[in-house]
Amino acid sequence: MTKLKPWLPLIGIGVFAVLLLVVAPAVLSMHWINNLGKYCCWAIVAVGIGLAWGRGGMLVLGQGVFFGLGAYTMAMHLTLETAGPGSLPVFMILYDPSAPLPAFWEPFRSDAFTLVAIVLLPVIVASILGYALFKRRVKGAYFAILTQALAVALAVLISSTIRETGGDTGLSDFKYFFGFVLDDDANKIMVFMIAAALLIVCLLVVWQLGRSRFGELLIATRDAEERVRFLGYDPANIKLVAFVVAAVMASIAGAMFVPIVGIITPAEIGASASILMIAGVALGGRASLFGPALGAMAIGWGQSSLGSSWPSGWIYILGLVFILVTLFLPMGLSSLSGRAKSLVWRSRTAATAPAAASAPVLEEVKK
Amino acid sequence: MTTTGSLVVTDLRVEFDGFVAVGGVSFDAHPGEVRFLIGPNGAGKTTCIDAITGLSKGSGSVKLGDQELLGTSVNKIVRLGVGRTFQTASVFEQLSVLQNLDIAAGLHRSSLSLLRARRGIEPAIESALEETGLSTERETPAGILSHGQKQWLEIGMMLVQEPRALLLDEPVAGMSQDERTATGELLQRIAQRRIVLVVEHDMDFMRRYASRVTVLHQGKVLSEGAVAQVQADPKVQEVYLGTAGAATTAAMLAVPDGATATTDSITQGEGA
Numbered sequence: 001m002t003k004l005k006p007w008l009p010l011i012g013i014g015v016f017a018v019l020l021l022v023v024a025p026a027v028l029s030m031h032w033i034n035n036l037g038k039y040c041c042w043a044i045v046a047v048g049i050g051l052a053w054g055r056g057g058m059l060v061l062g063q064g065v066f067f068g069l070g071a072y073t074m075a076m077h078l079t080l081e082t083a084g085p086g087s088l089p090v091f092m093i094l095y096d097p098s099a100p101l102p103a104f105w106e107p108f109r110s111d112a113f114t115l116v117a118i119v120l121l122p123v124i125v126a127s128i129l130g131y132a133l134f135k136r137r138v139k140g141a142y143f144a145i146l147t148q149a150l151a152v153a154l155a156v157l158i159s160s161t162i163r164e165t166g167g168d169t170g171l172s173d174f175k176y177f178f179g180f181v182l183d184d185d186a187n188k189i190m191v192f193m194i195a196a197a198l199l200i201v202c203l204l205v206v207w208q209l210g211r212s213r214f215g216e217l218l219i220a221t222r223d224a225e226e227r228v229r230f231l232g233y234d235p236a237n238i239k240l241v242a243f244v245v246a247a248v249m250a251s252i253a254g255a256m257f258v259p260i261v262g263i264i265t266p267a268e269i270g271a272s273a274s275i276l277m278i279a280g281v282a283l284g285g286r287a288s289l290f291g292p293a294l295g296a297m298a299i300g301w302g303q304s305s306l307g308s309s310w311p312s313g314w315i316y317i318l319g320l321v322f323i324l325v326t327l328f329l330p331m332g333l334s335s336l337s338g339r340a341k342s343l344v345w346r347s348r349t350a351a352t353a354p355a356a357a358s359a360p361v362l363e364e365v366k367k
Numbered sequence: 368m369t370t371t372g373s374l375v376v377t378d379l380r381v382e383f384d385g386f387v388a389v390g391g392v393s394f395d396a397h398p399g400e401v402r403f404l405i406g407p408n409g410a411g412k413t414t415c416i417d418a419i420t421g422l423s424k425g426s427g428s429v430k431l432g433d434q435e436l437l438g439t440s441v442n443k444i445v446r447l448g449v450g451r452t453f454q455t456a457s458v459f460e461q462l463s464v465l466q467n468l469d470i471a472a473g474l475h476r477s478s479l480s481l482l483r484a485r486r487g488i489e490p491a492i493e494s495a496l497e498e499t500g501l502s503t504e505r506e507t508p509a510g511i512l513s514h515g516q517k518q519w520l521e522i523g524m525m526l527v528q529e530p531r532a533l534l535l536d537e538p539v540a541g542m543s544q545d546e547r548t549a550t551g552e553l554l555q556r557i558a559q560r561r562i563v564l565v566v567e568h569d570m571d572f573m574r575r576y577a578s579r580v581t582v583l584h585q586g587k588v589l590s591e592g593a594v595a596q597v598q599a600d601p602k603v604q605e606v607y608l609g610t611a612g613a614a615t616t617a618a619m620l621a622v623p624d625g626a627t628a629t630t631d632s633i634t635q636g637e638g639a
């Protein structure tokens with residue numbers, strides 16, 4: 001049992017992979033596969049937030065920025081692919097058929113450039129932003145508000161540049177995805193499988209980071225940043241790595257969101273969208289491995305089932321759940337299992353070994 | 368000069384918004400001695416250590432061997448070989464004893480190796496566990512260690528870094544008599560090869576383990592020398608030993624003076 005314990009999360013990821021990649025396509029209708037794909041995207045953002053916030057203590061309230069970078073990179077590529085070589089996107093023709101394609105669109109015709117940009121853009125933006133903030137020791141609420149403001153700024157920028165970016169209507173009506181016809185069910189399943197596989201990869205990355213020395217250092221930095229400095233490390237660099245990894249995950253999620261949902265608008269990346277991304281993580285348990293992903297999927301599911309049938313009620317239910325979780329389970333629903341385990345432990349060992357009283361604490365710490 | 372070099376503080380000054388906490392302090396510490404820095408509450412002892420380790424900005428000079436420390440960033444000073452502990456033990460409570468030591472030992476590891484999980488226990492960590500008597504507690508979360516054990520863990524975290532100088536801020540505050548003895552002996556062992564500078568309130572502990580003592584008062588050096596010499600100094604007796612009897616010393620131990628510093632600065636803030 002003790003030998004097995006370090007590998008339990010890996011087994012969990014394996015089970016999750018089978019459920020997503022084998023069971024789901026076999027039993028779900030196209031409608032739900034598409035929805036599940038969308039939840040996977042939010043889950044990928046959430047896994048990154050779990051790393052940056054749960055383990056690194058950085059309340060990233062503006063992951064919409066990086067989600068948006070990836071989403072718009074992909075959406076511009078798919079828009080150009082749909083328009084065909086040498087042609088303008090439809091929404092641009094509506095404004096001015098004779099205007100040339102804006103220069104910054106041009107490189108996104110290339111498949112390779114698009115794929116590289118999805119990963120590299122968030123690395124560049126998050127590195128510059130993170131370096132500036134962490135070296136200046138901006139943290140806590142200031143950090144949270146700043147990232148949130150950036151998400152708002154990006155959303156406003158896109159809204160206000162309707163001719164170049166499609167504005168509030170966003171980019172939509174994509175027909176092709178790197179040569180595959182998006183209307184085809186088989187291709188839709190393929191796109192879903194890619195998103196699900198990427199989610200699994202992100203979970204593996206966070207699992208490995210969590211068990212690595214870097215993971216221990218990240219938690220140490222979260223809990224006592226100054227102390228880490230006095231051990232000879234620069235906490236800014238440690239936080240930067242986690243922040244950049246989270247940004248890349250958000251970007252990848254945004255990129256997959258576009259072919260799955262078929263539309264991207266500033267509303268999907270602004271303040272409320274960014275907060276919803278955090279909400280799932282808080283609900284599931286920010287410091288755990290599966291909590292953020294499952295929490296995000298649960299919120300996604302709630303939104304598409306309850307949210308569409310009873311939109312006004314849904315937002316109140318979400319608010320209520322959020323309050324209850326913060327009050328009674330500050331470490332999210334995933335801390336329930338730890339608590340249950342430690343209760344069982346205590347009742348089983350209380351009579352026999354008083355020394356074992358420390359064991360439940362150990363349990364919680366190891367998570 | 369020995370090969371490791373000494374810690375030489377010359378005319379160190381630290382000001383907080385015009386308030387002179389340390390006003391021109393000079394002293395040195397050599398490898399092989401347990402050097403003590405004592406003085407009443409608010410004398411500027413912690414501030415001296417803060418300045419040496421880069422936490423507070425100071426002027427003057429602090430040299431470790433030929434290397435000037437003032438103006439260097441906190442983490443670089445650690446990498447130059449200066450470790451410190453804090454008045455209130457600060458270990459990573461969520462991590463185990465072993466993880467705490469492992470993080471401390473990692474300062475010279477390559478960034479890439481950080482991405483791997485820890486396998487086995489490095490010899491330096493094993494010997495630090497033994498040296499500090501924490502071998503049986505290696506899997507214990509640092510947060511549930513006793514107060515004394517936390518201080519030892521902090522000392523262990525310094526040891527695995529192989530520092531040239533160890534600065535300890537009130538390491539035995541709140542410890543039992545046995546724990547004090549163990550700590551004193553540990554410090555004497557460590558000091559055989561390294562510079563050890565101890566800030567203490569506890570006079571008895573100072574008497575038993577100090578080789579040389581510097582007494583600070585209101586940010587200035589009041590007296591310096593061997594224990595007997597300092598104790599015989601009438602100036603010292605007046606400001607510290609004479610007025611601060613056993614009862615006051617005990618009271619000082621109970622209230623870490625970090626708390627006083629905070630309230631001080633708060634009241635100062637309100638006054639302004």
Ligand SMILES: Nc1ncnc2c1ncn2[C@@H]1O[C@H](COP(=O)(O)OP(=O)(O)O)[C@@H](O)[C@H]1O
Nearest residue numbers: 383388408409410411412413414624628631632
């Ligand atoms: N960050 C700070 N800001 C303002 N005043 C400070 C600060 N740190 C210490 N002081 C003041 O400097 C003086 C020396 O403090 P300290 O070095 O902590 O004394 P001690 O010798 O008890 O360790 C005290 O009067 C304290 O109030």
Ligand SMILES: [Mg+2]
Nearest residue numbers: 412413624625
């Ligand atoms: Mg002090």
